[in-house]
Amino acid sequence: MTGPARARARAQRVVPEPWLRTIAPIRHGSGMTAWQQVHADVLGRIQRGELAPDDELPSEPSLAAAYGVSRLTMRRALADLAHAGVIRTEHGVGSFVAPALMRHRIDDGNVSLLESMERRGHAVRQLILSVDRLEAVPPSAADRPDGAAEAAELFRFPDFPGPVCEYRYVRYVDEVPWSTSYAVVPEVLAPPSWDGSVSLFAAMADLHDLEIFREDRRFSAVPADQDDARWLEVPVGTPLLRLTGVNTDQRERPVARIVHRIRGDRAEYAVRVPR
């Protein structure tokens, strides 16, 4: 496993020093706690356009001094902004105003994210983290993502008994991390040399002359764990949209199970509801 491929635009400009002087110390004992006031003030300044996307914020100590709070209180405010995707912090570098969040609308019909995005002119890249072959026995719940009883269900393919292949990969849209993804397919259907340049399911369909349908989709919201945080370049605890599903072939046989954990500040999934 290589480290996260960082090829990100650097700060457009550093916020000029005079800007710091426009900050007034917060007032204690005014209903709101200190970190809430700081949070609101910084958010307001960003929304009002005082700071532009990719601007670098002053350092934590200097901001803390300007607001008249301790560095820890300052960090509490900044952490909340980072969770909401308003700013982004990089260890050893600085904090930056996040670029205007480009929410992608996905019509989750029978077309993959990759195809759907490329049709709209966005570049999708899939970085494969691991491919494992497993006997189709329910593994111990502990080391599976979203452990518990659901784990065994992930490995059930009644029509294709035998070992399964387990894929872990990261999807990028326009070189910004989009999701950590997990897929399980029966080994007999697995494409032997999938390199992520096409949809996994498109590869399966080609190989075995199948038609693959997205059968059902389930949505939930979960906090980013350390692994998510690392690959998606967000703080631990950031809300992620968790999308699980089953794909079937033209005879309604399950052929793949997937779990995507998608950055909540980037993704919006749209579903047409049939009448």
Place this chain on the structure above:
Amino acid sequence: MTGPARARARAQRVVPEPWLRTIAPIRHGSGMTAWQQVHADVLGRIQRGELAPDDELPSEPSLAAAYGVSRLTMRRALADLAHAGVIRTEHGVGSFVAPALMRHRIDDGNVSLLESMERRGHAVRQLILSVDRLEAVPPSAADRPDGAAEAAELFRFPDFPGPVCEYRYVRYVDEVPWSTSYAVVPEVLAPPSWDGSVSLFAAMADLHDLEIFREDRRFSAVPADQDDARWLEVPVGTPLLRLTGVNTDQRERPVARIVHRIRGDRAEYAVRVPR
């Protein structure tokens, strides 16, 4: 606005004192940070069943002492568990192991949460927070939930010009908070005395002899703000499933726009994808 209606089961038992002695101080400098080790240890003990749902944890100071860390570090670990819905903390009372999370599977066809849940034997209650009449002009983005350009879109009803009614309410399932919800409908269609005992859209349908369809649904993930936190009884920043949508009548005219912010640790929305 009244305070949150708390009618919650209290602790089944307090974790016995000897249990505290089974905790070993964490080892510094072993790859994981202190709070990660504490987090992992507490989570493991809960998953292994040492602590049962609704058990009350020892106080923060005593836990901190047992692990050999400062109270702040202890709190960092507990905060992460609370975000994930593993424990729940009550100010001035204590921390408790959260009950096994009951994920509800919703087939989001043309049936309301209320009907769908009651059909499955769950009690749904809707608490109305406010009903406001507004001129149908795009309001300032600042004070709308999920402000920005989307705000104006919420008020567009080309077929029913004029003022709109804005509803804010909280939905409970089995007396546990489920979502904070927000709906906008044209005033000419608004039921004059909706009390939350039935679906808002069922009331509209009855009143004006409409058939109401859930036209499209969009899913995203957002952190709980202070208002969400208050009503849903979760910490600020907890991941919420954000569900927005448009309802239309039998002639495909938009008649309502809705925004639900749903506790991520309780909800899972399932959608059948049409072939």
Place this chain on the structure above:
DNA sequence: TAGTGGTCTAGACCACTCA
């Protein structure tokens, strides 16, 4: 009133990035 969780501080040290 006692005990709990929530906020805040000042200071220290570590881990990371970059010139």
Place this chain on the structure above:
DNA sequence: GAGTGGTCTAGACCACTAG
């Protein structure tokens, strides 16, 4: 090596709940 964010501490005070 200088500057940044990440972690951690000991201690203090506040806000809330309950007996």
